[in-house]
Structures are given as C-alpha cells and as structure tokens.
Amino acid sequence: MASCKQQKIEALSGQARVLRQRVIEMLGESGSGHPGGSLSAADIMAVLYWHEMRVDPSRPDWPERDRFILSKGHAAPILYACLAEKGYFPVDDLLTLRKLNSHLQGHPDMKQTPGVEASTGSLGQGLSIANGMALAAKLDGGEYRVYALLGDGELEEGMVWEAVMTSSHYNLDNLVAIVDYNKLQIDGDVREVMGITDVARRFRSFGWVAIDIDGHDIGQIISALNLARGTKGQPTVIVAHTVKGKGVSFMENQVGWHGSAPSPEQVEQALAELAGGKE
Amino acid sequence: MKGMALKKATRDAYGEALVELGKTNPKIVVLDADLSQSTKTVGFAREFPDRFIQVGIAEQDLIGTAAGLALAGKIPFASTFAVFAAGRAYDQIRNTVAYAGLNVKIAATHAGVTVGEDGGSHQMLEDVALMRAIPGMTVIVPADGIEAAAAVKAVAEYTGPVYLRMGRGAWPLIFDEAYEFRMGKATLIEDGDAATIIACGIMVSQALEAAKLLKSHGIQVRVLDMATVKPIDTEAIVKAAQETGAIVTAEEHNILGGLGGAVAEVLVETHPVPMERVGVKDVFGRSGRPDELLKHYGLTPEAIVTAIQKVIARKA
Numbered sequence: 001m002a003s004c005k006q007q008k009i010e011a012l013s014g015q016a017r018v019l020r021q022r023v024i025e026m027l028g029e030s031g032s033g034h035p036g037g038s039l040s041a042a043d044i045m046a047v048l049y050w051h052e053m054r055v056d057p058s059r060p061d062w063p064e065r066d067r068f069i070l071s072k073g074h075a076a077p078i079l080y081a082c083l084a085e086k087g088y089f090p091v092d093d094l095l096t097l098r099k100l101n102s103h104l105q106g107h108p109d110m111k112q113t114p115g116v117e118a119s120t121g122s123l124g125q126g127l128s129i130a131n132g133m134a135l136a137a138k139l140d141g142g143e144y145r146v147y148a149l150l151g152d153g154e155l156e157e158g159m160v161w162e163a164v165m166t167s168s169h170y171n172l173d174n175l176v177a178i179v180d181y182n183k184l185q186i187d188g189d190v191r192e193v194m195g196i197t198d199v200a201r202r203f204r205s206f207g208w209v210a211i212d213i214d215g216h217d218i219g220q221i222i223s224a225l226n227l228a229r230g231t232k233g234q235p236t237v238i239v240a241h242t243v244k245g246k247g248v249s250f251m252e253n254q255v256g257w258h259g260s261a262p263s264p265e266q267v268e269q270a271l272a273e274l275a276g277g278k279e
Numbered sequence: 280m281k282g283m284a285l286k287k288a289t290r291d292a293y294g295e296a297l298v299e300l301g302k303t304n305p306k307i308v309v310l311d312a313d314l315s316q317s318t319k320t321v322g323f324a325r326e327f328p329d330r331f332i333q334v335g336i337a338e339q340d341l342i343g344t345a346a347g348l349a350l351a352g353k354i355p356f357a358s359t360f361a362v363f364a365a366g367r368a369y370d371q372i373r374n375t376v377a378y379a380g381l382n383v384k385i386a387a388t389h390a391g392v393t394v395g396e397d398g399g400s401h402q403m404l405e406d407v408a409l410m411r412a413i414p415g416m417t418v419i420v421p422a423d424g425i426e427a428a429a430a431v432k433a434v435a436e437y438t439g440p441v442y443l444r445m446g447r448g449a450w451p452l453i454f455d456e457a458y459e460f461r462m463g464k465a466t467l468i469e470d471g472d473a474a475t476i477i478a479c480g481i482m483v484s485q486a487l488e489a490a491k492l493l494k495s496h497g498i499q500v501r502v503l504d505m506a507t508v509k510p511i512d513t514e515a516i517v518k519a520a521q522e523t524g525a526i527v528t529a530e531e532h533n534i535l536g537g538l539g540g541a542v543a544e545v546l547v548e549t550h551p552v553p554m555e556r557v558g559v560k561d562v563f564g565r566s567g568r569p570d571e572l573l574k575h576y577g578l579t580p581e582a583i584v585t586a587i588q589k590v591i592a593r594k595a
Contacts, residue, residue, distance in 0.1 A: 063352075110379050118350060119379040122370055128340045129375060132347015132355075135332060139308070139353075159371075162340035170332075 008051070009218045015085070016046035016218075020247045021274050022081035022094055028267035030098040033106070036257040037151060038078035040182040040215070040242040047221040048147060049082045057087040060114045066144050067117045067133050071126020072151035072180065073107040074259070079116070080104050088115035124157025126150065127177060131166050134175040145229075146175045153185030156194045161206070167235040168207030176228045177203075177237040180215065182244035184255045203237040215240025247274055285452045287424030289445035289480075290388040294319025296431035297356060301327045304435060308348055310334060310357045312341045317447075318358040318388045338363045342371035342383070349381040354435055360394075361387035361444060365406035377413045377440050384434050385410075388445045390420075391531035392559065392576055393481060393569040395447070402564030408536025410442040411509045417462065418509040420444045420530075420538075422483035423453045426506055429460035437462060446531070448569050450481050453504070463507045465515035471499035474587050474594075475519035475526050479505050479538050482529035482557070485573075488580035489529075493587060500587060511541050513549070520550040525590035527555045529583050534558035553593035555586035 019042045027033045049055070053066040070079045077097065084091045089103070096102035103112040107121025118129045130148035137144055154160060167175055179199055183190055190196035200210035209231050213220040221240070228236035244258070245251030248270040251262075262270060300307050301323055310332045315321040324331035332348075334341045338359050345355040357364070364387040365372070376383045387406065394402045410418045417439060421427035427445060434441040453468065468483070469490045478486040483504045490500050501523050503515055520526060526546065528539040539556030546554060559576045573579055 067350075118346070119375065122374040125339075125343050125371060125375050128343025128371075129347040129350065131340075132344040132349070133351045134347075135344065136308075136348050136351030136353050139329065140351075142351075159337075159339040159343065162334070162337035163343065165337070166334055166340055166344060169335075 012046050012050055012218045015050050016042045017247070017274055018085060019046055019078060019081045021271055022085065023077045024248065024262060024267055024270045024274065026077050026080065026094045026097045027261040028264065029095045031261050032098060033077055033261055034074040034259050035077070035251060035262065036184065036244040037072060037075045037180065037182065039246045039248060039251065040244045041075055041078050041149060041180045042246065043216045043218060044149065044178055044180065044221055044240055045078050045082050047218060047225065049086055051222060052225045053147065054144070055086070057115065060088060064142065064144050067130070067146045069118050069126040069130045069146070069148040070108055070120055071148050072123065072154050073120035076106065076108050079108060080113070083113065083115040086115070089113070123151070123154045124159040127160055127163035127167065130175055131163055131170070131172060134172040135170060137174050147178065148175070149178050149180060152179055152181045152183065152190045152196050152199065153193065155179070155196055155199065164203065164206045164208070171233045172235045173232050175235045176225065177235065179237060179239045180242055181239050182242040184244045184253070184258065186255070186258050188255055200237070200239045207234065209234050209236040210239060211236065212239045212241065215242035216246055249273060286449040287452055288447060288449045289421050289424055289427035290319045290447060292424035292427040293386060293388070293431055293445055294322045296428040297323040298326050300432065300435050301330065304354065306352065306354045307435065308332060308353045308355050310341055310345050310355055312336055312338050312359045312363065314359050318386070320358045338368040339371050342368040342385070343375055345383045346375045346381050349383045354382060354384070356384045356386050358386045358388065360401060361390035361403035361406045362401055365403060365409050365442065369409060373413055377416050380415055381440060382438050384441045384443060386443045386445065389447045390444045391446060391480070392564045392572040392578070393446055393448045393531065395569045395572065396566050398566040399564040404533045404559050404564060405536065406444060407508055407530070407532050407538065408540065411536065411541065415440060416509065417441045417507070418444070419462070419507050420479040421506050422480060422504045423450060425452055425454040425456065425458050426460055429458060430506065433460050433462050444480065446481055451484050453483060453487065460506070463510050463512060465512040466504040466506070467501070468504055469500070469502035471501045472523050473498045473500050474590050475501040475503060475523045476529055476583060476587070477503045477505050477516065477519070477526060477538065477542055478529040479508060480531050482531055482578065485578065485580050486529050486583055489583035489587065492580055492584050498587070498591070505538060508538050508541055511545060513545050516542055516545045517549045520546055520552045524594050525553045527557060527583060527586040527590055529557040531578055532558055533561055535561055553590040555590050557583050557586050
C-alpha cells in the first residue's frame with residue numbers, strides 16, 4: 001500500500017513538473033505573463049486536476065463535474081497548462097497565449113476557453129462565484145464540489161472577506177478555498193505591503209476549518225483535501241505555504257518574476273532545470 | 280390606459296412579480312444585501328426561504344454570488360439600491376457578470392432623486408450611463424408598476440445580463456393589465472406631430488402631464504415610453520424624428536450618458552432634429568421631499584413643456 005501511495009505521489013509530482021515546463025514554454029513564446037504565481041501553484045493544480053476533482057474533458061458542461069475557480073486570474077498559464085494536458089484543447093494551443101485571435105486570453109475567459117469555469121482577473125471575486133456555485137449545489141442536492149484558488153496578496157481585497165463570511169454563514173462544506181501563500185505580491189513581501197500573516201487564524205475566526213500545509217508536498221496537499229472532504233457543516237481553507245517561482249532557481253522568491261516573461265536563454269535554462277527535476 | 284388614479288411603486292410591483300415567478304419557475308433565486316424590506320424581495324424570501332440568499336451588507340459579494348448561481352444554471356435576481364448595485368459593485372458587474380455574459384438580473388431600486396430625504400449619497404443618477412456603457416448589458420427602466428411586473432417576467436425569460444432600474448415612490452399606473460412589454464421596443468402612449476417626448480421611468484408620467492398641458496395650448500405631441508434604454512429602439516426614434524421633427528428626452532438621471540445621451544447618439548447618425556434633454560443637470564442630489572426635489576431639479580411637466588416649446592421654435 002505504501003509503495004502504491006508513493007507511486008501516486010511520484011506521478012503527481014511528475015505531472016506538476018510537466019505543468020511547470022508548459023508554463024515556461026508558454027511565457028517564453030508570449031513574451032509576457034505571470035510565471036511566479038503560476039509556478040507556485042503547480043503542485044496544488046496537479047493534485048486538483050489529476051487526483052482530487054471529478055472532471056471529464058470530453059464533457060466540459062457535465063452538470064455533476066467538480067468546479068475550479070482561479071480567483072487569482074493572473075495565474076492563467078498554470079490553469080491553461082492543466083486544461084491542455086487534461087485534453088480540453090490541444091497542447092499546441094498553449095503557444096498562442098495572449099496573442100490576437102487566441103482563445104487563451106491574458107486572464108481566464110470562460111467564453112473562449114473550454115474548461116474555464118468563470119472569467120476572472122479582477123482580484124477578489126472568485127470566492128463569491130464559488131459560493132454561488134456551492135449554494136446552487138446545495139439547493140439542487142448536487143454532489144459536486146467547488147474549489148477556489150486565491151492568492152495571498154489577493155486577501156487584501158475587501159470582497160474576499162465578504163465572501164468568507166458568506167461561505168461559513170451558509171455552511172458550505174462542499175467548498176474548498178486554497179490560498180497560494182507564496183509571500184510575495186507585485187510591490188514586495190505580503191507582510192510588508194499589508195501585514196498578511198496568520199492566514200489560517202484569520203479564516204478560523206470567520207468560522208472556517210483552516211489547514212496549514214507545505215504547498216509543494218503532494219502528500220500534504222492530498223491529505224488536506226481529504227480532510228476538507230470529510231468536514232461537515234463548515235467550509236475549509238487550505239493555506240498552502242509555497243515558493244513563488246518554485247522549480248526554476250532564478251525565479252524562486254524573486255518578486256520581479258511576478259509578471260515578466262523569461263528571455264529565450266532563460267527559457268532554455270528553466271526547461272533544463274525542470275527536465276533535470278531540480279527543485 | 281388607466282385614468283391615472285391608481286398608484287404603485289415599481290419596487291412593489293417587482294416584489295409581487297418575483298413571488299409569481301417563483302411559483303412557476305424553480306430556477307429563480309433572489310439575493311439581497313440587507314435591504315429586502317425596501318427592495319421588496321422580502322415577499323419572495325417569505326414564500327421561498329430556500330431560494331432567497333441574504334448576503335448581508337456586501338454588494339460586491341451579492342453580485343459575485345449571483346454570478347456563481349447563474350453559472351450553476353439558476354436565474355438569480357440580485358437586489359439592492361441602485362447606488363450600491365451600479366456604483367459599489369460596478370467592477371463585479373463588469374468583470375464577473377457582463378464580461379462572461381452571465382444570466383444575472385440586477386434589480387436595483389431607489390434610483391433617482393425621488394429617494395427623497397436620504398439625500399444625494401443615496402440618489403443614484405448615473406447608473407444608466409454606467410450600465411449602458413457595458414457591452415452586452417440590457418438596461419430597462421419601467422414607467423409604472425404594470426410595466427415593471429411585465430419587465431420582470433420578460434427578463435426572466437431572456438438569457439443574459441440585465442439591469443432593471445426601479446424607484447421608491449408610488450406613481451400613477453399608466454398601463455392596464457393587458458399591456459404587453461416588449462424588450463427593446465418603445466411604446467407609443469400618445470400620438471402627435473408637433474414634437475416627440477421620449478421618456479423612461481417616472482418621467483413617462485410627467486411627460487403625459489406635459490402632453491396634456493400642451494394639448495390645452497393646441498400642441499399635440501407624441502409620447503414614447505422608452506423603457507428599454509439598451510438596446511434602444513432606433514426605429515422608433517428615427518420615425519419620431521422624421522414625423523414630428525423635434526425631440527425632447529425626459530429622465531430621472533443625469534443628462535449625461537443616460538436616455539438623452541442614447542437618443543442623441545441615434546439622432547446624430549440618422550436624422551438630426553432639434554433636441555432638448557430634461558434631466559438632472561450634471562449635479563448630485565440632495566435631501567428633500569420627492570415632489571420638492573423634482574421641482575428643484577426641473578423634472579416636472581412644466582420643464583418638459585418649456586423644452587418642447589424650445590425645440591418647436593428651433594424647428595423653424
């Protein structure tokens with residue numbers, strides 16, 4: 001059994017590495033976009049799409065599918081990488097990111113991209129959307145679950161806390177928020193910009209179940225999602241401590257890589273590191 | 280047409296229409312942000328508590344949650360005062376609802392100066408301009424309780440984002456129960472050839488009073504109820520310009536960007552004729568009784584009569 005679990009973790013880890021490679025390739029081609037927050041979320045996204053969520057790429061509108069909302073919409077590259085690798089659209093499309101006539105917009109556009117559940121990009125809005133979906137599931141007796149990925153800097157948006165209240169008020173145990181706690185936002189360290197600390201405690205005080213994990217530890221991500229699934233009567237937040245730019249040495253913990261694309265040489269180096277499996 | 284004796288607020292008609300809709304359409308859900316007594320969603324809340332979602336004083340979350348419900352196949356009506364809906368939650372309406380073309384009905388009450396004593400902070404005068412500028416948004420400003428109820432039913436059947444603008448006060452019923460609301464079509468209420476008044480909301484009542492005054496001076500004007508401000512009935516506007524040669528718009532809204540702006544946009548590109556805009560002249564509102572405020576801001580039948588006299592003079 002243990003080895004079976006280990007195999008699963010290795011497979012997901014490998015999937016995350018592929019996603020990171022795709023992100024680098026896409027951004028190298030587009031010449032603009034957001035690598036840092038895409039790479040920090042890669043392990044979470046791999047577990048969600050290849051382990052946790054019930055989705056069927058051949059039926060993007062399947063009513064019973066689980067829903068994923070990328071509230072931190074600027075991390076669109078990692079979402080697109082997942083959707084392409086899952087088969088929602090050809091992997092080759094990824095290289096059209098941000099180009100005129102591409103269905104891959106700079107920020108997720110549900111009208112254009114199969115598998116994108118909601119249009120996001122203006123920060124702070126995804127959890128409310130997820131709440132609405134989770135409420136609808138409760139009304140209809142639907143079995144599906146809703147997952148929202150938020151940035152840590154995004155928690156500065158007041159609307160997030162409006163939604164946080166709504167999730168717990170309506171006992172939305174079919175909803176999981178995941179905070180990609182990579183500690184950096186455009187203007188610097190989230191603690192310096194707006195004192196973002198004790199994220200789990202803040203959610204708990206609003207009536208949530210909160211779990212702190214290493215957001216690059218596949219086993220911990222799986223365990224936290226299992227815990228959320230077993231929780232009744234309360235929403236769960238997984239505070240995933242991550243490294244911005246994770247997997248590419250020169251991008252890790254560098255705020256400058258929030259929103260700039262790598263040069264061809266940097267793409268080469270990044271892909272070499274990722275191919276070597278260097279952490 | 281009624282004898283203008285019965286009065287009803289469009290928000291009351293909205294509340295009643297929601298309950299009726301709720302009985303026949305299980306997809307209808309209603310959201311409110313702590314104003315259900317005022318927006319009149321309280322009736323739906325009592326009748327269908329499971330399908331009523333209170334979000335508290337949180338208008339951004341109100342719109343975002345409505346978006347999520349729409350994505351899951353519900354038909355959400357999200358209600359609060361116009362100033363909080365179109366103002367405070369503008370980005371949520373633009374980026375989450377309209378950009379994705381979601382089937383969310385934003386039913387805003389307490390628009391305009393007739394909010395009264397609460398004052399300028401609560402008297403929304405630029406919502407039609409804001410909503411009209413958003414691609415794909417339908418904007419409806421019903422003239423009376425009958426039209427409001429009919430519009431609620433029509434927008435529930437229509438798929439796409441809608442901004443429905445309603446008022447606080449009770450105003451005369453213009454239409455009778457046989458009235459059929461057609462989204463995107465102006466309604467001819469009074470015919471004439473001297474000039475045309477194009478109005479929406481409570482200003483349709485004021486326009487009809489103005490038409491009566493003008494008639495006593497031997498001037499017969501056309502009155503169009505332009506309840507759908509977007510998409511606007513271009514055909515009716517061009518026809519009015521061609522057949523009456525002069526246009527006056529009347530709205531309980533800033534004269535910038537609202538109905539007057541929309542009509543002017545059509546006229547300059549089709550059949551330019553003398554035109555005047557009756558509305559709030561690019562200032563904020565203030566406290567007072569609704570009737571005093573209408574006089575203060577020149578939203579009266581007399582002001583419409585003056586504007587008609589001006590456009591007729593300019594025709595010559």
